[in-house]
Amino acid sequence: MRRRAFRLNIALLNELWNRRIEPPRRYAPPLLIQGGEFLPIAWECDRKPMTAPFAQPAETVQALPEREPDEFRAWAARRSRSIGGWLLLFVGWLGGSVALALDLEDTRHLLDRVAFGPTPARVATLAPLSREEAVDRLLQASAPSPPAPAWARERPFPDRRPLATRSEAERRAWIRTRNQERDERQRALQAGWYRQMLAADAPLVERMTLFWHNHFTSESRKVRSPHLMLRQHQLYRQHALGNYADLLRAVATDPALLIYLDGHRNRKAHPNENFARELLELFTLGEGHYTEDDVRAAARALSGWRLDPVSGVARFNPQQHDAGPKTVLGRTGPWGVEALVAILLEQPRAAEFLVEKLWREFVAPQPDPAEVQRLAHLFRAGGYEIQPLLRALLLSEAFWAPEQRGALVKSPVELIVGTLIRFDLDPPADRRLLAAGRAMGQELLNPPDVRGWRGHTAWIDADRLLARERFLRDVARARTAAAGRGGTPRAEEVPRDLLWPSGVGSAAPALGDPAAPEPGMRVRWVEAILDPRYPLK
Structure with a gap:
């Protein structure tokens, strides 16, 4: 339990008992029941300390905050044996669940991990809530999908048949024009995704869309169709917090992935094992949890899917x-895509593999084996629903542990989006925005290879650190120039609690020797974003 929670609750019980006060200005449920004990928790109340009839005569409420957590727990246990009946009655009268209220540091930590960073509006929304309520609010937030561009209605691959009657010069000009058009549309997709993240009403949906893009990877450089990359992006957004089994089935025949992993070339007479290998190794089970025979059998199960050249939709060709019969992970039968996905999800390792990856994304670089087992069991028992899994992950003790504060490094996208929304800054022009992400090592829709972006300390090699500093200094200069031109002034100082963890945990990577301002003090934001702690979350 957090020490700040040990406040005034016995006074509140007594004052309510005597009908002496009106409801306090700030409400947080007043009791935590844990292991049969009744533990008072946070409640703000501007009342003078009083001797409580539930406490021993000399034991005033004013003395309670000085107790250490273990001592306080023992004290509460002694009190609960004598007043347990009254406390149960009191909790029943409140009629609600009990939970710890957030403080500013908790709010910053949660928003940095799952929502790109805190904004005044998000802090105001979450600050009065408990941890459970705040996580639920983020999980339940929804927003309409952005409208598709007009060109999305066109065929995904240009019709090349008329080129047969053109001259060589005309063919070259046509190809050059089509390539320029494709590149422009690709940049528009990337910039549009940035704008969606900047304006997101459901930031966790955006974070999970980015997570799936880095899990089921495709490179637009190879796919060479903005239409198919857009459809894949829409697929990941649709299933961002949905059902993992449904997403995996859809991914197995996603046109962009079929092109990227050569699945559209996988035929009965000439099987291609590329898609099958990555499906087992990188998408579902991980290295060491399958054999080469499993890969060959899975490739046969995935054979027969082709792309319609006009619509770009994946079509099954039974010919x-x-x-024939195949044995995959000990199961033999005439398996196809649906059966293969079902067999993969029967493996306990499939749930563990995804939980480990989500742990590294949201909690810490090194997963806790016991927690992975617990969460994986919950995931499988819940039918592979993503939202309950994320809820359990974000409410785990490890997520909130002090030693994990600042233990992860923000990705370039998180750094860019988080900086712009945190300080209410106007984004730079699309080309500069995309160039900044690319220089820092993260180009949306173009991960480096099928393994995706490695993340964490891979983001902060020497070249990428310099690119990060250049971006932050460019943002600072642009903001200063805008103010000099008479732009809308914004606060020059911000609460340090919204910038970085107040006490960077033991698991945090070392990025330099920052100053150590006191909690609650305000710092100049230009100095803040150049602090070595700022890239941590």
Whole structure:
């Protein structure tokens, strides 16, 4: 339990008992029941300390905050044996669940991990809530999908048939024009995604869309179709917090992935194992949890899927599918895509693998094996629903542990989006925005390879650290120039609690020797974003 929670609750019980006060200005449920004990928790109340009839005569409420947590727990246990009946009655009268209220540091930590960073509006929304309520608020937030661009209605691949009657010069000009058009549309997709993250009403949906893009990776450089990359992006957004089994089935025949991993070339007579290998190794089970025979059998199960050249939709061709018996992970039968996905999800390792990856994304670089087992069991028992899994992960003790504060390094996208929203800054022009992300090592829709971005300390090699500093200094200069031109002034100082963890945990990577301002003090934001702690979350 957090020490700040040990306040005034016995006084509140007594004052309510005597009908002496009106409801306090700030409400947080007053009791935590844990292991049969009744533990008072946070409640703000501007009343003078009083001797409580539930406490021993000399034991005033004013003395309670000085107790250490273990001592306080023992004290509460002694008190609960004598007043347990009254406390149960009191909790029943409140009619609600009990939970710890957030403080500013908790709010910053939660928003940095799952929502790109705190903004005044988000802090105001979450600050009065408990941890459970805040996590639920973020999980339940929804927003309409952004409208598709007009060109999305066109065919995904240009019709090349008329080129047969063109001259060589005309063909080259046509190809050059099509390539320029494709590149412009690709940049528009990338910039549009940034704008969606900057304006997100459901930031956790955006974070999970980015997570899935880095899990089920595709490179637009190879796919060479903005249409198919847009459809894949829409697929990840649709299933961001949905059902993992549904997402995995959809991914297995996603046109962009079929092109990227050569699945559209996988035919009965000439099987291609690339998609099958990555499906087992990088998407579901991990290295060491399958055999080469499993890869070959899975490739046969995935055979027969082709792309319609006009619509870009994946079509099943039974003539090109290997319908013979195959043995995958000990199961034998005439398996196809649906059956293969079902077999993969039967493996306990499938749930563990995804939990480990989510742990590294949201909690810490090194997963806790016991917690992974617990969460994986919950995930499988819940039918592979993503939202309950995330809820359990974000409410785990490890997520809130002091030693994990600042233990992760923000990705370039998190740094860019978080800086702009945290300080209410106007984004730079699209080309500069995309160039900044690329220089820092993260180009949206173009991960470096099928393993995706490695994350964490891979973001902060020497070149990328310099690119981060250049971006932050450019932001500072642009903001100063805008103010000099008579732009809308914004606060020059911000509460340090919204910038970085108040006490960077033991698991945090070392990025320099920062100053150590006192909690609650305000710092100049230009100095703040150049502090070595700022890239941590």
